[in-house]
Amino acid sequence: MDYDRLTEVMRRLALEAGARIMEIYDNRDLEVRAKGDDSPVTLADEVADELISEGLRAAFPDVPLVTEEQAATHDQQGDTFLIVDPLDGTKEFVQRRGDFTVNIAYVETGLPVRGVVYAPARGRLFYTTPTGLAVEEGGALDPAASGDRTELAVAAPDNAALRVVASKSHRDAETDAYIAKYAVADMKSAGSSLKFCLVATGEADLYPRLGRTMEWDTAAGHAVLAGAGGRVVRFDDHTPLIYGKPGFANPFFIAYAPGVTLAGS
Structure with a gap:
C-alpha cells in the first residue's frame, strides 16, 4: 500500500463527505428510515457512502472495500481491506447533537493501521499520517491542502483519578x-x-x-x-x-x- 496516497485520499474523501453531510444537516428535514436490521439510515448516510466508496474504488481498485451501507460488501472474507462508516452516530445526527463522524480506515493483516475520523459539526479532523502517527488538523480544513497539524499522544494516566x-x-x-x-x-x-x-x-x-x-x-x-x-x-x-x-x-x-x-x- 502507498501510505502517502492512502492518507491523501482518505483525508480528502472524509472532508468532502462531511461537507455533503452538513448540507443535509443544515438545510433539510432529517428523514429517517429503518434498514433491514432496524438500524436507522438517512439520506446523508447514503450520499456520503456513495462519494467515499466511489473515491476509494477509483484510487485503490485492487483493495477489498467493506462499507456499512452496502450489504453486499459484508459477505467477503480477508484480513486486509478498506472499511467505511460514512456517518457514524446516525442517532446523534438525527437529534442534531453534533457527535457524528465520517470514518474511513485501512485494515492490514487484521489490524487498523491507518484511519481518518472527521466530525464535521465539531470541526475536528483526526487521522494517521503516512508513517502511522496520529494527528489532529486545525484551521479551515481544505480538502485540497492540509493545514496545521498537532501530533497526538495519549496521556499518562493516574489510576487514582x-x-x-x-x-x-x-x-x-x-x-x-x-x-x-x-x-x-x-x-x-x-x-x-x-x-x-x-x-x-x-x-x-x-x-x-x-x-x-x-x-x-x-x-x-x-x-x-x-x-x-x-x-x-x-x-x-x-x-x-x-x-x-x-x-x-x-x-x-x-x-x-x-x-x-x-x-x-
Whole structure:
C-alpha cells in the first residue's frame, strides 16, 4: 500500500463527505428510515457512502472495500481491506447533537493501521499520517491542502483519578457497573468514534464499550488511537481487538491509554 496516497485520499474523501453531510444537516428535514436490521439510515448516510466508496474504488481498485451501507460488501472474507462508516452516530445526527463522524480506515493483516475520523459539526479532523502517527488538523480544513497539524499522544494516566469517556446514546447499567470498578475523577459522554479520539488526544484515559458495535464503527478510531500510542483490547480476555471477523461484528472491548490498570472482566 502507498501510505502517502492512502492518507491523501482518505483525508480528502472524509472532508468532502462531511461537507455533503452538513448540507443535509443544515438545510433539510432529517428523514429517517429503518434498514433491514432496524438500524436507522438517512439520506446523508447514503450520499456520503456513495462519494467515499466511489473515491476509494477509483484510487485503490485492487483493495477489498467493506462499507456499512452496502450489504453486499459484508459477505467477503480477508484480513486486509478498506472499511467505511460514512456517518457514524446516525442517532446523534438525527437529534442534531453534533457527535457524528465520517470514518474511513485501512485494515492490514487484521489490524487498523491507518484511519481518518472527521466530525464535521465539531470541526475536528483526526487521522494517521503516512508513517502511522496520529494527528489532529486545525484551521479551515481544505480538502485540497492540509493545514496545521498537532501530533497526538495519549496521556499518562493516574489510576487514582482516571478520566473516562462512554457512549452518549448506548450507556447501560453493565457499562456503569464496569466503570464503577475504577477510581474516576472525570466522566464524559460522547457519540460515535469521537470517544477513541478523546483518548488519543489525552482528553480521556479509558473508553469501555460493553455493547454491540461493528468493525466499521471502530476501525478508524482504533487506528487513530493506536497512532497516538493507545490500545484497544477485547473485554473478555484483554487480547488485541482483531478485524476481519465473520460478519464484521465486534466483541465488547476496552480502549485505553497504556498505564491504565484494567479491572477484571
